[in-house]
Amino acid sequence: MEEPMYIRIHNQIKRDIEKHVYKVGDRIPAERQLAVKFGVSRMTLRQAIKTLEDEGILERRLGSGTYVASQKVQEKMSGIMSFTEITEANGQTPSSKLITYQIGKPSLSEKERLGIKPDDEVLRMERIRFADDTPICHEVVTIPYKLVENISKDDISTHLYETLEKNGYQIGRVTEHISAAVCNENDARLLKAKKGEALITRRQVTELSDGKPFEYTRARYVAERFEFTFSK
Amino acid sequence: MEEPMYIRIHNQIKRDIEKHVYKVGDRIPAERQLAVKFGVSRMTLRQAIKTLEDEGILERRLGSGTYVASQKVQEKMSGIMSFTEITEANGQTPSSKLITYQIGKPSLSEKERLGIKPDDEVLRMERIRFADDTPICHEVVTIPYKLVENISKDDISTHLYETLEKNGYQIGRVTEHISAAVCNENDARLLKAKKGEALITRRQVTELSDGKPFEYTRARYVAERFEFTFSK
DNA sequence: CAGTGGTCTAGACCACAAA
């Protein structure tokens, strides 16, 4: 007996929903019936249902029944979606191009946001992100250099979060600020946009689980080509 | 017997943790002991522990025991913050002024977003939101009229959500899209802003728990005076 | 009213952790 029964029942019901044996909005059989069908006690069956409810796949209504919750895809995207997620959700292919990668002294705002000393060096990366070869976003990422001095440029620029976690760091709170700005000449050149059109601006500070900031990102998106989506 | 036992036990243990009877990192008594102490079966006791675990207050370690988890404060502010929350967090006073309130035919986009028929009438409200008397945001809210035809104008314009819930409706999923735009003459007049400067745009569709959209909002914020904040 | 989910019991055996 590898897996517990309630996990196996969970998986079976999930598969049934994916195969449209139970469709969105359908009422699934009552707990007592399912318990008989799977040959388990009602408590065990309820444990399976509970995990599906926690995942937002099922919805229980007292006195009425247990129903397949609406949507399925959207469930995951509670909270802000990343550039990659939004682009892929639109059926486009995300890509990015690193345009600068340098180590140097922090600016005033970098020093403040990252909570570091003026002497501490920072790694600064600049990137353009594309959806199907259309430039969408210009992004500057700053990291205290001593946190990543033993990590390769390739790992930093492509799998920063995974690499940090492999090296024993734990990602904590992420705070984002979103506003807007007008496209200047530099933006226009980098993003192939028109001066004077609207951009979305985003600032993000990512902390480690001990509360120390480790990444400060500023990004500017062409509003004509992009929007952020949230759900709750 | 008002509350279920497992809820009462949940609350009791939570209070004990708040009173430092059990401190962060402490192991609390074993399930079987607590079950005896509270005079319930072990399954019921486990249900109480489970809810505390889901809240991140307790942490169970197989074969070892159940421990008081670290953190506590961070819980609340996950996700997008509302205008009122952001303004108050900045130490300013939010207010709003209703500038139009009319019943009429839906526009094409209103019809689509709200999933209604062309003949169905809609209630459309237009509002300016202020922080300390500075105009921040221009907002248009559209609601299928038949949902609110028995509700007073005052309730609709000031306590829409609460009033709906009192009338037996249940709020469901909320989806928001955020992008940017350039301030036009109308925006400039309403928001006392300059034509050509940057605005944040927000579209929001709020559904009832049955998945039917009941509110479609479009809002434009002066970027110089406002930003959205998220945390996770 | 009958059927549903919500709660609860008093046991049981298991796998895992720590001594």
Add this chain to the structure above:
DNA sequence: TTGTGGTCTAGACCACTGA
């Protein structure tokens, strides 16, 4: 080995929903 949490049973009574 002892104690822990993880799983599971075969019942029970309750409150709620909907016909």
